[in-house]
Structure formats: C-alpha cells, structure tokens
Amino acid sequence: MSEELSAHLDLDALEMLKEIMEDEFSLLINTFLNDAVERIEQINAAINAKNSEDIRRAAHSFKGSSANIGAHVLQGLCLVLEDAGHNGDTSLAPEMAKRIEQEFKIISQLLKSNYLA
C-alpha cells in the first residue's frame, strides 16, 4: 500500500501540508478533489472544441494545483498536455486527458483512504 502511495503522491509534501494547514488539512484535500472535477471537465470541453489555447490553460491550472498537493504523476501528465496545447498539437490530447482522468481517480482514492479517514 505505502509503495503504491509513494508512487503517486509526494508523502513529504503531504506531511508539510498537514503541518501548514493543521485543522484545515482535510478541507484543503476536499477542496482540491472538488476543484479537480471541474478542471477535468474544462480540459475535456477544450479538447472537444479543439481549442489548443484553452487546453493549454486548463492543463496549466490543473498542473499547478496538482503540484501543490504533491500529486507528482498527475502534475507530469498535465505538463505533457499543456505542452501539446502550447504547440498546437492536439492529436494526442484525448489520450492524455483519459490518462489524467485515470490518474486522478487513483490519487483521489489514495487521498481519501489515507488522509481523510
């Protein structure tokens, strides 16, 4: 379990967040999880509209909050999508979006069971 956890999340970063947020730590995690659903919707909408600039912006935004929460795999996937949007190459975008959604499901589960229990 702990190995799978550290494969997707930066545990040191999460410890630091606990320390900073104190009582509000779970609120922070919940806020991130709720925000993320919205971000993923934005990404999908941009891909459907084939708007590479919107893809770039949405991916960039999600990348930032993923980084802050210590979700380094999710952060990396968002970066690839952001670059694709930046380069105007949207052919791989639907595939990337799918992988981002999968990764989010994984960390969402991990965060809930390990940090919100």
Add this chain to the structure above:
Amino acid sequence: MTEQKSLKILIADDNDSDRMLLSAIVKKEGHEVIEAINGAEAVSQYVKHSPSLILLDALMPIKDGFEAAQEIKQIAGNQFIPIIFLTSLQDAKSLARCLDSGGDDFLSKPYNRSILKAKINAFYRMRMMNQMIQEHAQQMVVEQKVAKKIFDNVAHLGCLDSDNIQYSLSPLSVFNGDIVLAERKPDGGMYIFIGDFTGHGLPAAIGAMPLAEIFYGMTKKGFSIHEILTEINTKLTRILPVQFFCCAAMVDLDFVEKTARIFVGGLPALYLWREKSKTFDKIDSSSVPLGVMSRENFKPDIQDIPMYDNDRIFLWSDGIIESRAKDGEMFGEERLENLFNQGKHQDELFNFILDNVDQFMLGGERDDDITLVSAQMVDIESLSDDVVVEKNKELGGPLEWSLHYELQSQSLRVFNPLPLVLQIVTEVDGLKNFSGQLYTLLAELYSNALEHGVLGLDSNLKTSGEGFAKYYSLRKERLDSLTTGFIRVILSHEPLNDGKGGRLRISFEDSGPGFNFQKMLKNEHKIDGYCGRGLPLIRTICEEFYYEGVGNKVNAVVVWPNIVENPKKMAGNYE
C-alpha cells in the same frame, strides 16, 4: 527587525485549493491575508485594502493576472507595490509578459514555504526603501517650497513688472541656478541683474539669497554698479565653495542721460537692439564671473554705452543657447542672432525668441530653464512711480548738526561718498521721503566737482557718441592717476518752525580752477554740459543755489516740508 513585521498581503487565485494553501502559508508567517478569486476582484481589493504585497495568479477568469497587474501598477503610481506572479509558466514569452505587465517576481507551484518567506521579506525591504525615497522626494519638495518662499521674501520682484521690462523665468528657477533682479535707483534709474549659478538645487539657491539682499539693499542706498558688483563678488567668493560661482550681467539704465552702463561676466553676449537702425550690437563678456576673484583682484569691466529711447537690451543665461532639440542639437548663438535679423518689430522680439526656442525643442526634452530678460530705454515719464511717499509720519531724527567732510586724491580714486552722505542726510526723518531727489542733487554736485572741477573734463565731449566714450575713458584715466586735488563737502541742518520743518545747507568745493559761472547763468539755455541737466532740477528743489569764489564752490539750500513732492516730475525736469 523588519522581517518580523506583519504585512497585509493580497492573494488572488481562482483555484480554491491553491489559494487556500497559499493563505495558510502566508498566515503562518504572521501576515494578514486578503483574498480575491479573479483579476477584477484583485484590483478592487487592492484599492479597498491597499496591501503591501500582491501574490497574483497569471491565468484567471474575468481579467487575468496580466491585466490586473497593469491596472494596479497604474493606480499605485509612484508608490511601489510589489507583485509576485504565481505561475509555473515555462516559456520565455509568458514570463516576459508577466514582467511587462508590471510583475516583479515569480513563485512557482508547488509552493515552497522558505522561498516564499524570503521573497516576502526581500520585497518588504524594497518597498520600505522605496517609501523612504518617496518620502525624501516629498520632503525635498516641501523644503524647496519653503526655501523658495524665503527666497521670494528676499528677492522680491523688485521692478521686474515695470512697463519697460519683459522677462521669462521659471518659478523654481532659483533651484536651477538662475536669478533675475531689477530695481529702481534713488535717482530714478534702474538696475537689472541676471545671474546663472554653477550647479543646481540648494547650493545655487543659497548663494542667490545674499546676492539678492546685497543688490536690493545697496541699490536703495544709491551705490554704484561697480560698488554693488564688488560687494556681491566679495560675498560670493567668501561663502561659495571653490567650484561654485555666478556668471552674471548687470545693466545700469540712466533714463535721463540715456546711457547704459553694462557689465558682463561669464554670461553669453547680451544684445543691444538699436531701434532706429533696426540693428543690434553684441556686448561680449569682458569680466570674470562673480565669486571667483578676491576683492583685491576683482576688476569688473563696465562699459558705458549711449542708448536712445526704444533701444532695448536683451539678457539671457546660457539656457537658450544650450536648449536642445530632440536629436540633441543645440539652439546655438547663430540661430539666436538670426532671430534678430528677421525684421521683427522690437515689441514682438521677446516672444518671437521664446516661441522659436520652444519650437526648436519640440519633442526634445522640455527645459524650464529658459531665462530671458529685456529692458527698454524709455522716457522716464512713462515709468510708473514706485517711490512710496509715506505721509503723516511723526518726524524726528537729528535736526541740528553740521558735517565737514574732505576727500583727498586717494579717496577720490577709490571711494564713492554719496551713499554715506545720503545716509547721514536722510537720518533727518523729514528728508527721508525725498531721498531720491536729494541723491540726484548730491550726485549732480559731486560729479560736477569731480569730473569738471578736479579732473578738468570738458562736458562738451559728451554731446556725440564717440565723444561720450572718450569722455568716460578720459575720466577713468585721469581718476586712476590722480595724485592731487580734493573735494570738500559741507552739510548742515537746522530745525524750522518748531521742528516741523528744516533747512539743509549743502556746499561742495573742489580743488579745480573754477569756471565763469556768471556767463553760464546768463546763457543757461545754451549750456548742455556743466549743470545742464542738473540746473532745472536744482531750481525746483532748492530754495537757494549759488556759486562762490571762482566758481569752484557751489551752495544749495533745501527747505522742507516745501520740497516738491513728485519725484517723477522732478526727474522729468532734467532735460
């Protein structure tokens, strides 16, 4: 320690979890947080709370971070408000855009607490420093205003608003080192002074104050241009540090004799417009600036130049000549000279010059340092009478006295006794209001005694322009080599009518051979030299006036309060 100070920090991020985390970090550092969820809110929160630092996400809905930053910086104006962009934008173009819109730094995600802390502290220090600079700048403006006020009290406008004077001077010119002064003399004439101090700011202004004080004080007391310049030079040499001095020009206009005595020390040549011929003479600098030479070595070159009514003198600091166009080219003397050759009416010349300099500099750096003065030779009647006659004053002072004052050759060479004599005479309160007429009378009698009596100069010389110059060069030559001779001044005063009036007796005796005064008195209308200008004046204010001996002693008796009370009319009677 500035590090521990609690700051008000605005955090603008549309991403809830990121904003929540950053707020927590910032609060943990002991600061107060104000939040905004988009760019528009960031601007309104900034206006409402005036935070000391802004953490701004670049990509936000309703006005992104770039626009918000631009607006906030504009609102802040001179005040430094640090903006740190929250972004992990990687491409150079986006980063450059952050800086262009007014961003001062970046903070990338994931947030790092120690880096954020260091940045907040660094910008806080920078803001404090900036505030200090702003405060210093404001303080300086306040100080300049006070200094300017003090300066204005010392260097009032004098007679700069006279009808025969036009001038252009920036209100804060004293801090640019420029000074313009003008004042009427007790004899009705006028001094105009223009100075350009090396350096700017307070040192220049400080030097200008004693200069103005000396100028006005000595002018009122009837000192000559030479004496005033000498005194100013001595003072400036003593008080100014070595690298500071004052380039200056001074003009002494005599509206009766129609002459200008001109000094130019280190300033660009001044121009003398000749109305009759529509030409101009250039009068180049022929002396060192003021504040350089010691008293012993200061030898101001003063040129005597005849003028006619409507001739006009133009004086300037080097501001005009050194005005620069956009491409850096200087206006220069040649352009200035050309302006005088374009057939403009002299009344238009002044504004014509200013307009041309303005046009030349169009687009160039605006320079308020343009100092220009012009003074016209006019009929003295046309000048307003600014001698204030105080009436109904209780009269007092010494009423019973006499004075015997003899000056020998050495004194005659180096000393002008008139201010001293005037001072003594006007200690009598009843004579104070007539200092102008009395000065003219004393000056007339003294210069006759000196020039015709002691120096033996022929007044007929003065009737032509050429002779005029010769007259003055001879005067200087003979005076400089004078080894014998004297002038005896005898003054006495007695009260009349229980002290409500008085009688002043003035007598001047010189060592000269005298002259045939009987003949002169008979042919008064033909004489235009000796006493030619003075006689009608003397007749008006003197109860008695007569020569004695061989004509080398003259007596005048002035009785007050019956002295004619209009100095302008008096002066007008000269011719």
